Amino acid sequence: MVTRHRLLALAFAAAASAAPAAAPTIAEIVEVADITGLAVSPDGLRVAYRVHRADLARNDYALEWRVAEVDGGADRRVGGGGAPVYVDPGAIDAAAPVWSADGSALFHRVLADGAIGLWRTAADGSASAPVAVHDGNIRAVVAESGGRTLRYATGASRAAVQRAERAEYDSGIRIDPSVDLMQALTGGGMIDGRKATQRLTGVWFARKGLLADTPLTWRSLNLQTLADASSEAPPLPPVVSPIQFTPPPLETRSTTGNFARAIWDDGRMRLEVETVAGVRHECPQTLCAAGRFSWMAWQPGRDVLLVAMRDGFRDQTLFRWSVADGDVRRLAGGDGLLAGDRDGQTPCAAAPSALICVASSPIAPPRIVAIDIATGSTRLLHDPNAALRARDLPQVERLAWASAGGTAYGLMLTPRGPPVPRPLFISYYRCQGYLRGGEGDEWPFAALIDAGFAVVCINAVDRPGNSDGVTSYRDALDAIEKLVVRESKAGRVDRDRVGMGGFSFGSEVTMWVARNSSLLKALSLASTQPEPHYYWANAMRGRMHPGVLRDYWGLGAPEATPEHWRLLSPALDAARIRAPLLLQLPEHELRGATELHARLSNLPTPVEMYGFPDEAHYKLQPRHKAAAYARNLDWFRFWLQGVRDPDPLKAEQFARWEALASRWRGERGEP
Structure with missing residues (x-):
């Protein structure tokens, strides 16, 4: 933990250098149009x-x-x-x-x-x-x-x-x-x-x-x-089924009867077209080597296949493949998403002369554009988020580095200006399109950056052929540790002020990093974790959950695989969680975290848990999203910058957190 004296010094420095906020507010992030x-x-x-x-x-x-x-x-x-x-x-x-x-x-x-x-x-x-x-x-x-x-x-x-x-x-x-x-x-x-x-x-x-x-x-x-x-x-x-370790095939049929199919074959994607006459065409190397297939669509009335390929940064590039003569041309992209919506898997709408796409990038919210199929030129059709483009926007840098599981890819967002050692917030899972709050939309990136943080969003390391949860967690920890070491040596982050938040798989990685390293000084979860209670709540005969837990995590019943449960369960390993933890969980997952929360509440490590009524995996109600954003911002500013929001409505919250911090310091023998 950062010492109290250093936190006070950091808080005074932040206050002295603060400028009028020009970044998008939490309300504006919540109300982004899709x-x-x-x-x-x-x-x-x-x-x-x-x-x-x-x-x-x-x-x-x-x-x-x-x-x-x-x-x-x-x-x-x-x-x-x-x-x-x-x-x-x-x-x-x-x-x-x-x-x-x-x-x-x-x-x-x-x-x-x-x-x-x-x-x-x-x-x-x-x-x-x-x-x-x-x-x-x-x-x-x-x-x-x-x-x-x-x-x-x-x-x-x-x-x-x-x-x-x-x-x-x-x-x-x-x-x-x-x-x-x-x-x-x-x-x-x-x-x-x-x-x-x-x-x-x-x-x-x-x-x-x-x-x-x-x-x-x-x-x-x-x-x-x-x-x-x-x-x-x-x-x-x-x-x-949404539970597949190998992506389902992509298939599309043209108005002229041609059929295109992209499938996984021995660890790589393979694309094949069969014409109405029965002639087969294999994907040209210039196309198939460009990344992974996101979606496909036929140009109406033509034997031209339009394909979106995704790279390690999850940026999409659009290609035009004339099946008859094999000609492949790059149309547009390379800086964000070009798809039919924000998930990146829905095709753009194909008109005879243009692709109509929802375009977004790390600091550019969604807008709708037309991309000429012949020339690749792009024209704007409508921008429902135009006001946000005039705001103060952060610097964006794409990062790639070697890790144990292969090349890791991430995006680093920082306030404009010369590099200085900043507190760092890490999000790990998927980073695509407009980066509002990481996967799950839980952490307000723009507000954190406006508060002086560097934010790094890391795409999950893709080890070829891996379908094992523990290996994925270890690959994630290795990639995160190497990034923090590299950026701290470059003078861009303060390795003593690193926080992390996670949703779904990203929450599991966050807990793995917290339990297996001393890297994190504050953390926040938006999803429940694998726990013995979770197992039995979902193990009734006829449920598919025990099979998935066995195949992906190697977990059987707790009494049958006790060592593996101790390896994977944060509740059974609560004493090794040494950073303040904020749990903001949807009601459908809240009860699965009761053991973790109760165990930590009886240990020195600060913990608070909130439940959001009627919410499933993703929080959907706008006020819930805004509340989660605001509390996460307060949490990381408090523990990593020593900053308290002066809003009198938050006085009781910060008094609780001060009491948690005082108890924690006392148990650790710190002033």
Whole structure:
């Protein structure tokens, strides 16, 4: 720990050199707009897309549909998107709309007045109204017949779902493998705009509502006459399990019948195209050597495959492959994401002349652009985050260094100005697109940098062929230690003031680093850890969890593999956690951390735990995100800079932390 006298000196120095904050505020980071649901019009001249933005005042999200001209002409709001439809484990449904054949209207799902219906929105913005609302919510929409008709499906009626919830509430709930005891038995999650009872689907922690397995009722809608009739179910793509150590294949078929497929083959990605005539084409070396495949799309009406490749920094570069003559050209990219949304795996929307993409980079929030397929030139269509680009932005440096598991890649963000030894905050897992708060959006990078921190976001080291958790943790520790040594020697970070925060896999790495090194002086977790309690809460016969724990971590029942549990469980190794720990956990994971929290509370190491009601893996409510950001900022400034926010509303918080620090110093014999 930094001594009290040094902390006071650092605090005075920080106060003396402080300048008016010009970086994005926590509220502005929370309210960054995202873009999803891209769909090109039948004539290829326009693109529809949805913008959603958090609204802290309402603790909700505002959704709107927009239409832009691909050539960079008019862009307009055409209608609202209703209330957000939350999907497990903490995201907003992002389905693209269906265009009518004549391009006059969009058809899309809307949650309004407690029901998910099918709405028609005029492409010129003149009207938006429901065309199909039933007793059951609309679950799926499938376009067909060139935009002349679509098919949609409804599930069990809303009244039947609520009756089923009430019936089991009154009679008692039988605990079977589908009941997750980590969340509330009833009303444990948000489904279709209401707090509803959830059940596990059988695939990891994916959840569904009661009666979700009721057979869907399919109907067909004529998009010109709006005539509605019963229909058979259309062919649907298979559901892909989220628990895979080898990525699923990427597949896409062109309008001319050509089929492209990218698969993992002996540790590397292989791309093959089969034409409608049965001719096979292997991926040219100039394309396949450019990185890993993120997504693929065909240029409409052409035998041209458009491919996004990802490098070690998770930056995407777009390529154009003319299958007939083998010509490969680089179109754009190399500095962030170019995809259909912020996850980087959804394809850009392909028009005959351009790719329409959501573009973002480490300090540039999302905007929508058109990339000319012939020349690679880029034009802006709409920027919902333009105000943030005028703010004071940090310096960004891409770092690559050798580590035990292979080359490590990361991004270092620092305040502008000459290098000085700064407190360092580390995030480890995935670093892509606009860096708001690391994977999970938990730590306000802009606010930390504005407070004088250096922030390093490290992509997980990718050891070829590895599917072992312990090896991944050891590779991470080696990469982090080498980076801190290198940057401290360069005079850019203070190795005595290093903090780290982690979400999901990143939280496991954070705890491994805390327990197996003296590197960290403060830490924060947003996810639960593998603990004996976690095992038994998920080990009922019929659950897949014991198999995953065995295959990835080598963990059996605690009494069967006690040594491995001591190796991996922070609760069983609490005495080796020697840095102040802040736990900010979603309610669905909170109960799994009770042993760790209780053990640490009886040790000198400072610990505080917060639970966020109704949240799943990712926190979704805007006020919860803002609260987590603010508390994480306070935590790392307190322990690494000796700074207390003078806000009187935080006086009790800092008094608690001072008491924790005093007790800790006393146990360690420090003044």
